Amino acid sequence: MHRFANPTRFMRLSAALLPWTAGAALALIAAGLYLGLFGSPADYQQGESVRIMYVHVPSAWMAMFCYTFMAGASAVGLIWKHPLADLAAKATAPVGACFTLLALITGSLWGKPMWGTWWEWDARMTSVLVLFFLYLGYIALINAFDDPTRGLKAAAILALVGFANVPIIKFSVDWWNTLHQPASVFKAGGPSIDPSMLAPLLLMGVGFTVYFLWVLMLRLRTEIVAAKVRALRLRQVRSGAPATPSGATPLGAKG
Amino acid sequence: MKPKRRRLTFVLIGMGLLGAAAALVLAAFRDSIVFFYSPTEILAKALPAEQRIRVGGLVEEGSLEKVAGGTVRFKITDLAETIPVTYTGILPDLFREGQGVVAQGRFQEGVLKADEVLAKHDENYMPPEVADALKKSGQWEHMKDAMEGAGQIPKGAAK
Amino acid sequence: MENLSQLLEMGGYARFVWPSFGLTLAVLVGLLVVSRRALKGAEAELAALQSAIPGRLQPADTADEA
Structure with a gap:
């Protein structure tokens, strides 16, 4: 496992994968948008407003997927002290927060005409709002420490504690009476969505997942490069060389 | 290897305890997490008249009638019990007979005077x-x- | 032409459907742009530092930077 999670290997692998994930994400999302907006029928009850589902549901899936990934990476970082795992968790948080925010807002835009309300404090909506705050808390906690390793460790513990919320989100609609409807796709007995509507939904879902991989690789590369910059600066200070502002070249340096 | 094993057990036990704690909290607050009550549940409770409450169920087929001034009357049913509702205001687009609905308001002489009616989707x-x-x-x-x-x-x- | 205006109307739900799609695209594109820009910035900083440091100190594992 260490063999694959070593930063140098990751840099090489992600450089090769980046153009493919970028192309696949753009193609899948474009196809999903086309089918969702033009190539699928209106719903027998919701009419055209059903199309909001094609951005709302994949965003909500990704909100939970990103958190699960972040908690898993945090656990690996805590237990096996793997530097790449910690950085992967850190790189995931803003992506997950964006998806959660999108799920909340698009859900609100659907809820107003269909349910008759922008927001209600039912178990599903409240637990997703808590998820959003967990992401924000995680990001804030990392930045609250001067020492990056200590910040990552504290945030990893928060990510693991907050993971209790993920099954609550998933099963809230089954455990309690909620305004929100139960699951339509991942449920016993198969999806209760017409195939013509399931196709754009799944395309968008897979597209969002590949988009996540794309942005994750970009952000993880950024974290690794930033760590190298920090290490180089530290070495510079230790070796007594004058501190160099970025972009400037000190006298006597060999090109 | 030793400290890794220790950290692994620590995280696993921690997650287990956390899950148990979450389950206990949720069980304790079970009643307040519920968004609405069914007519059967409402009628089984002795409710103080001034309490605002949400009733959820299906709009009974054939029970919807429009009264003057934008007021509607309908019945919410779980097919065991029904509760009559009056409401003045705009109904959500999904509201129709046979459809799931949640009405919030206070009881007056056995009728729920709703100030908010939400449609449920399946x-x-x-x-x-x-x-x-x-x-x-x-x-x-x-x-x-x-x-x-x-x-x-x-x-x-x-x- | 009629098809287009029909599409834009979204059966009367235009003011809910279009903002949903618009916001989703804006957030996803925005996040992508911010992430790419951060990577380019970090890479430029690393390159500047490496060129500033005597060759002996250059870490071997930066060879695959590209």
């Missing part, structure tokens, strides 16, 4: 033609059974 998505075909072929009732199984409508409501 987990079935299909184009109108498919819905018509299902109704014609008599498979609609199957779907109602499935909806009931998913807790979408109260138990026994589809019978």
Whole structure:
């Protein structure tokens, strides 16, 4: 496992994968948008407003997927002290927060005409709002420490504690009476969505997942490069060389 | 290897305890997490008249009538018990007879005077033609059974 | 033409459907742009530092930077 999670290997692998994930994400999302907006029928009850589902549901899936990934990476970082795992968790948080925010807002835009309300404090909506705050808390906690390793460790513990919320989100609609409807796709007995509507939904879902991989690789590369910059600066200070502002070249340096 | 094993056990035990704690908290607050009560649950409780409450169920077929001044009267049913509701205001687009609904308000002489009516949606998505075909072929009732199984409508409501 | 205006109307739900799609695209594109820009910035900083440091100190594992 260490063999694959070593930063140098990751840099090489992600450089090769980046153009493919970028192309696949753009193609899948474009196809999903086309089918969702033009190539699928209106719903027998919701009419055209059903199309909001094609951005709302994949965003909500990704909100939970990103958190699960972040908690898993945090656990690996805590237990096996793997530097790449910690950085992967850190790189995931803003992506997950964006998806959660999108799920909340698009859900609100659907809820107003269909349910008759922008927001209600039912178990599903409240637990997703808590998820959003967990992401924000995680990001804030990392930045609250001067020492990056200590910040990552504290945030990893928060990510693991907050993971209790993920099954609550998933099963809230089954455990309690909620305004929100139960699951339509991942449920016993198969999806209760017409195939013509399931196709754009799944395309968008897979597209969002590949988009996540794309942005994750970009952000993880950024974290690794930033760590190298920090290490180089530290070495510079230790070796007594004058501190160099970025972009400037000190006298006597060999090109 | 030793400290790794120790950290692993620590995280696993921690997660286990956390899960147990979360389950206990949720069980303790079970009643307040519920968004609405069914008519049967409401009638089984002795409610103080001034308490605002949410009642959820299906709008009984044939019970919807429009009174003057934008006021509507309808009945919410779980097919065991029904509760009469009056409401003045704009109804959500999904509101119709036979559809899930949640009404919030106070009881006055056995009638729920609602100040908010929300429509519930079920987990079935299909184009109108498919819905018509299902109704014609008599498979609609199957779907109602499935909806009931998913807790979408109260138990026994589809019978 | 009629098809287009029909599409834009979204059966009367235009003011809910279009903002949903618009916001989703804006957030996803925005996040992508911010992430790419951060990577380019970090890479430029690393390159500047490496060129500033005597060759002996250059870490071997930066060879695959590209």
